[in-house]
Amino acid sequence: LTFQLTILGSNSAIPAHGRNHTSQILIINNEHFLIDCGEGTQLQITKYKCRLGRINHILISHLHGDHYLGLVGLISSMHLQGRKKPLTIYGPPGLAEIITLQLKYSQTVLNYPIEFKELQEDDPVIFQNFNMEITAFPVNHRIPCFGFLFKEKVKPRKIIKEKLPDWATSKDFNDLKAGKDIISPKGKVISFKTLTLPPKKSRSYAYCSDTRFMPELKTVVKKADLLYHEATFLHENIQWAETTFHSTTIEAATLAKEAKVGKLIIGHFSARYKDLSPFLVEVKSIFPNSELAIEGNHYEVSE
Amino acid sequence: LTFQLTILGSNSAIPAHGRNHTSQILIINNEHFLIDCGEGTQLQITKYKCRLGRINHILISHLHGDHYLGLVGLISSMHLQGRKKPLTIYGPPGLAEIITLQLKYSQTVLNYPIEFKELQEDDPVIFQNFNMEITAFPVNHRIPCFGFLFKEKVKPRKIIKEKLPDWATSKDFNDLKAGKDIISPKGKVISFKTLTLPPKKSRSYAYCSDTRFMPELKTVVKKADLLYHEATFLHENIQWAETTFHSTTIEAATLAKEAKVGKLIIGHFSARYKDLSPFLVEVKSIFPNSELAIEGNHYEVSE
Numbered sequence: 001l002t003f004q005l006t007i008l009g010s011n012s013a014i015p016a017h018g019r020n021h022t023s024q025i026l027i028i029n030n031e032h033f034l035i036d037c038g039e040g041t042q043l044q045i046t047k048y049k050c051r052l053g054r055i056n057h058i059l060i061s062h063l064h065g066d067h068y069l070g071l072v073g074l075i076s077s078m079h080l081q082g083r084k085k086p087l088t089i090y091g092p093p094g095l096a097e098i099i100t101l102q103l104k105y106s107q108t109v110l111n112y113p114i115e116f117k118e119l120q121e122d123d124p125v126i127f128q129n130f131n132m133e134i135t136a137f138p139v140n141h142r143i144p145c146f147g148f149l150f151k152e153k154v155k156p157r158k159i160i161k162e163k164l165p166d167w168a169t170s171k172d173f174n175d176l177k178a179g180k181d182i183i184s185p186k187g188k189v190i191s192f193k194t195l196t197l198p199p200k201k202s203r204s205y206a207y208c209s210d211t212r213f214m215p216e217l218k219t220v221v222k223k224a225d226l227l228y229h230e231a232t233f234l235h236e237n238i239q240w241a242e243t244t245f246h247s248t249t250i251e252a253a254t255l256a257k258e259a260k261v262g263k264l265i266i267g268h269f270s271a272r273y274k275d276l277s278p279f280l281v282e283v284k285s286i287f288p289n290s291e292l293a294i295e296g297n298h299y300e301v302s303e
Numbered sequence: 304l305t306f307q308l309t310i311l312g313s314n315s316a317i318p319a320h321g322r323n324h325t326s327q328i329l330i331i332n333n334e335h336f337l338i339d340c341g342e343g344t345q346l347q348i349t350k351y352k353c354r355l356g357r358i359n360h361i362l363i364s365h366l367h368g369d370h371y372l373g374l375v376g377l378i379s380s381m382h383l384q385g386r387k388k389p390l391t392i393y394g395p396p397g398l399a400e401i402i403t404l405q406l407k408y409s410q411t412v413l414n415y416p417i418e419f420k421e422l423q424e425d426d427p428v429i430f431q432n433f434n435m436e437i438t439a440f441p442v443n444h445r446i447p448c449f450g451f452l453f454k455e456k457v458k459p460r461k462i463i464k465e466k467l468p469d470w471a472t473s474k475d476f477n478d479l480k481a482g483k484d485i486i487s488p489k490g491k492v493i494s495f496k497t498l499t500l501p502p503k504k505s506r507s508y509a510y511c512s513d514t515r516f517m518p519e520l521k522t523v524v525k526k527a528d529l530l531y532h533e534a535t536f537l538h539e540n541i542q543w544a545e546t547t548f549h550s551t552t553i554e555a556a557t558l559a560k561e562a563k564v565g566k567l568i569i570g571h572f573s574a575r576y577k578d579l580s581p582f583l584v585e586v587k588s589i590f591p592n593s594e595l596a597i598e599g600n601h602y603e604v605s606e
Contacts, residue, residue, distance in 0.1 A: 013379070013380075013383050014345075014380045014383055014384070015345065015346055015349070016349070020346075021376075039342055039343060039345070039346075039372075039373060039376045040342060040343045040346060042317075042318065042342070043318055043323075043342075043343060046318070046319070063405075063408040063409050064409050065375050065376050065379050065405070065409060066376075066379075069342075069372070069375055069376050070342065072368050072372055073324075073342045073368050073369075073372050076316070076368050076369075077316075077317045080316050080317055081317070092408075094407075094408035095408075097404065097408075098401075098404055098405055098408065101400065101401055101404060102366075102368070102401055104397075105366040105397040105398075105401065105446070106366050106367050106368060106446065107445065107446050142410065143408075143409065143410050
């Protein structure tokens with residue numbers, strides 16, 4: 001099953017050097033999530049041949065323009081494309097008010113319903129379906145801002161078909177997949193461990209942008225297969241990161257290392273840097289399995 | 304002196320086929336006016352090497368997203384670039400409320416002042432300086448919408464230096480330029496017509512988007528050197544133009560012809576058309592001096 005992240009934008013505050021504002025699409029098993037939606041996101045979606053109509057959930061981390069100004073245009077384009085199915089938008093307090101005001105003045109009555117879900121610090125699980133859930137967690141920025149953790153639920157154990165007894169019922173089958181022992185018609189308990197293999201791993205993706213370095217996040221993003229963490233500045237400019245509530249390369253890589261994640265992707269680069277190669281050198285010095293968020297690139301997590 | 308229009312975006316509702324949402328820059332004698340500001344305008348400004356810092360006046364025709372959604376991002380980038388000088392924004396009622404709400408939630412305190420000027424149907428002159436003025440006029444769209452006419456004031460007459468009498472004072476000089484007769488020390492009235500040539504023409508540019516065809520606009524845009532008029536649809540699709548309050552090629556060209564303008568530029572093309580060449584064929588059949596609004600193109604009016 002698919003678990004794929006696509007980068008649509010990787011630059012911070014001012015778009016520059018061909019880099020657009022933050023946006024990403026995460027696909028988990030056919031469910032498409034749009035994470036942040038900077039200005040021009042709908043153009044990037046077209047450019048990289050993503051499918052607007054497949055997106056049913058949009059998550060906005062915070063209300064700085066470079067993370068949400070593309071949202072009204074996107075909502076409008078969905079409307080003009082004839083969308084009927086509901087759209088759910090998760091964002092900090094204020095987002096619904098902003099969108100509603102803009103739709104009011106354009107006298108737009110959408111032909112599909114939008115449900116706004118306001119992110120709260122004490123309500124971590126914001127979405128779940130049969131095979132995954134999303135939690136939101138506060139990060140440390142100048143205004144209220146949230147990170148997101150996407151995690152597959154525990155998967156069914158794999159039945160070793162050649163060992164399955166003839167008398168096993170469909171209930172036995174489901175019990176074994178769920179890791180429960182079964183009982184034979186003669187009353188003998190048979191351990192699920194002898195008839196099944198461990199489940200495939202439950203994959204996870206953590207998104208942390210924008211934030212000051214938070215070492216305590218290592219428990220939240222622990223062992224995520226994929227961690228996106230902002231690295232707005234090179235480490236020599238740590239004073240700028242401190243004053244603007246952003247992170248540096250070394251800080252992002254340190255979190256990745258301490259949380260023992262699988263792969264680190266850094267992004268949200270400041271417009272002051274044209275050449276990003278020093279970013280990669282710095283993060284790899286701490287956490288070798290790191291990559292730059294490059295627009296149009298896909299990052300897959302295999303099962 | 305410069306009188307130059309640059310197209311930054313030419314598509315309607317949904318950006319498509321590499322065409323962006325509406326925005327233009329008009330430069331008249333070093334004053335830079337941004338006309339409409341669809342999503343992604345700041346990227347287009349960078350792409351076409353226009354200078355963000357030179358823009359002191361932004362005019363928004365109406366509050367459909369494809370004409371103003373790039374405004375908050377642009378305001379924010381001006382702030383981040385260290386702008387100090389004031390910015391004046393002209394737009395329909397509601398624009399100030401939308402922008403102010405977004406700045407509130409991003410907790411942005413701009414380091415330069417913005418003055419919002421609300422467009423009203425009965426207050427046509429919205430800006431003037433020593434050499435030009437702008438009037439706003441209502442057009443016929445689904446929501447309140449304005450066109451703009453930029454017009455140079457009458458220019459000074461050109462003095463024929465070799466005919467100027469030795470006794471002429473600086474006051475005489477100014478009177479002649481203003482088209483007034485002067486009096487010699489001996490009391491003789493000398494006609495300004497004998498000492499001056501007619502002034503250079505006063506150039507004008509009219510912007511009409513978005514609107515249903517309004518034949519009565521011909522008096523408003525009469526003899527404009529340059530007329531931009533929306534032509535969202537080919538004429539065979541006039542029923543779509545009628546229901547969505549837009550215009551067709553033939554309608555735009557008819558207005559240009561009846562108003563005896565110098566040149567017609569059409570834009571605001573529907574995303575349903577990839578190939579624009581039929582647009583040009585249709586407008587030229589009525590008004591030969593027509594061009595398509597092509598992004599990055601400059602249209603100059605000579606003196």
